[in-house]
Amino acid sequence: NAGVTQTPKFRVLKTGQSMTLLCAQDMNHEYMYWYRQDPGMGLRLIHYSVGEGTTAKGEVPDGYNVSRLKKQNFLLGLESAAPSQTSVYFCASSYRTVRDPYNEQFFGPGTRLTVL
Amino acid sequence: EDQVTQSPEALRLQEGESSSLNCSYTVSGLRGLFWYRQDPGKGPEFLFTLYSAGEEKEKERLKATLTKKESFLHITAPKPEDSATYLCAVVRVNYGQNFVFGPGTRLSVLP
Secondary structure, eight states: OOOEEEEOSEEEEOTTOOEEEEEEESSOOSEEEEEEEETTTEEEEEEEEEETTEEEEOSSOTTOEEEOSSTTEEEEEESSOOGGGOEEEEEEEEOOOSSOSOOOOEEOOOEEEEEO | OOEEEEEOSEEEEETTOOEEEEEEEEOSSEEEEEEEEEOTTSOOEEEEEEOSTTOEEEETTEEEEEOSSEEEEEEOSOOGGGOEEEEEEEEETTSTTOOEEOOOEEEEEEO
16 A cells, blocks of 8 residues: 655745645545645644545635545645745545544655745 | 644754753644654654553653643653654644644754
């Protein structure tokens, strides 16, 4: 099992460019998440998905869009990148059980994005 | 406003010197509190989940406890390999899968 993988690992964009970050998981998890991590601010949730075809906003959704067309993939898009979106982006997945819907998240290795 | 804070921001210990990390939360309704460990350049790795006040979980040199306002991560006789950033996160009633993370405590254990 590869767990959670993220593509690409590094990327440099110019202001106004667009890009898509890909997250894939092979654990058949229902839930998937996109976070950004900035120094001193911890992880902040951008968007999440509780199942194929469904997405929801997190704490900092502005400037980002997401799609979950397949259960194993969760895409994060930046339509017009801004320097404020320079960050490390982490994808995570989690599962639902009958006993409790809140279980641990499995994180990917991260994508380091720089917007010039 | 719901908030998760962690203290101290950074902690340096000598190998074998036990200590505790604090995670304080002010949320409207707690459904669960999570502890993660993050090594430099990597994604967070799950440690514990606590669901109710009074609950305790242990794993090797780590022990997590939960009260109605805060959680502690106790580290007993730490080793240099315990050096990492420790993050706590909460999930709240009526907020679905919207997790809120604290800023983390950066732990250094010196040999």
